[in-house]
Amino acid sequence: MSANKNLLIGAIIFPGFDCLDLYGPLRFFGTRTEDFTIKIVAETHNPVPSTARAATHVDHTFDDCPHLDVVLLPGGIGTRAGVKNERLLGFIRAKAEAATYVLTVCTGSGLLAATGVLDGRKATSNKMAWDWVIGNGECMGDAGVKWDRVEHMRELPCKNIDWIKKARWVDDGKYISAGGVSAGMDMGLHFIERICGKEAALWTARTSEYDWHQDPNWDPFTDMIEAENEKLENSKQ
């Protein structure tokens, strides 16, 4: 476990990506400069606004992006427009197919599902946006927020995926998907464990003062959010 891994991680972002989906895992990967190089990739060189509005600078566009060993795909409300952007889907598909690992956070798995590469695989996603991700519901904000540009779902090619709702993350070998937002940090540490070993992951968590949930099945949020939704439904009747 001592040789440098020298992996190029490309985070593919789009307007309305969730900033914690992206920067949670990147913070952890960024402490291991001997193992990981991080590049931000987007359709154009324009700074890309996140859900918190703060925008990220682009290192590579789709036109000049090198081979990526690891693809990191955040979620966020921008995935709702993303699944209709054929250029974005085509680029993600090509980079995901060529990569050794593909990591998604939150509704990033919905975007990846729309490319078809998750067919026959196991995956998870955000619990609040679950029905949209698995192709059975209307589009709404990941956090149940009503946004200006909310659009209805299209028929996503996500019916052939073994969707596992109650999970912090799901590791299907090449493809590792996290639940909503904060789950990306636990998945990120799991990835460091897979690539660099347990000690490296524990060190990263400790020195980030992060309370790592090491159990991929830990997920109190599915029940919490379902209970809240039920309360909301009952209050409407």
Place this chain on the structure above:
Amino acid sequence: MSANKNLLIGAIIFPGFDCLDLYGPLRFFGTRTEDFTIKIVAETHNPVPSTARAATHVDHTFDDCPHLDVVLLPGGIGTRAGVKNERLLGFIRAKAEAATYVLTVCTGSGLLAATGVLDGRKATSNKMAWDWVIGNGECMGDAGVKWDRVEHMRELPCKNIDWIKKARWVDDGKYISAGGVSAGMDMGLHFIERICGKEAALWTARTSEYDWHQDPNWDPFTDMIEAENEKLENSKQ
């Protein structure tokens, strides 16, 4: 608790800011567009690289920055150069004095301490970089990493501060400081509780699938890191 708060949050960043210090709290604040507007402020309009290299776009420079209701100051290895940058310190001092609230994450409290505005106040900081922050130790990376441009501390005006090490965050009224990196998220939710109420904070945590540590005294990291440091010292003897 129902009227919109309409607070302008300015996050002041610098090269080598910690991306999770910044984007953890911002993700939470960003879901409450009716209460918070978020702007990124830096010395120039050049994109500002984080500890993970990924760079953030600047909304306002020091020259055109409006009044800030809330100052958010991340930490990161860049604070080591930051405490020697008189222009940065002067800008932070002016904005902090004029603001209603000042939030720091990680070694951001060391940077704020260097402006003098924390004198006579209670504050906390990163546990790994503790000795540097309180003015008693050499400079090293927040995560104990050796960086290229590590420089030794100067005499910080941080001797008149009531530094509280074992804390997740410390709320001293106007000034709220978090421990290292991930602690900024717990502090951020505490700030939402103060401004918007408990329900709002719980909703934000739940819909971000975030396991909020609600107790400001929760801090297993001080002991963990001290034990690691002791082990390291003993191995040298």
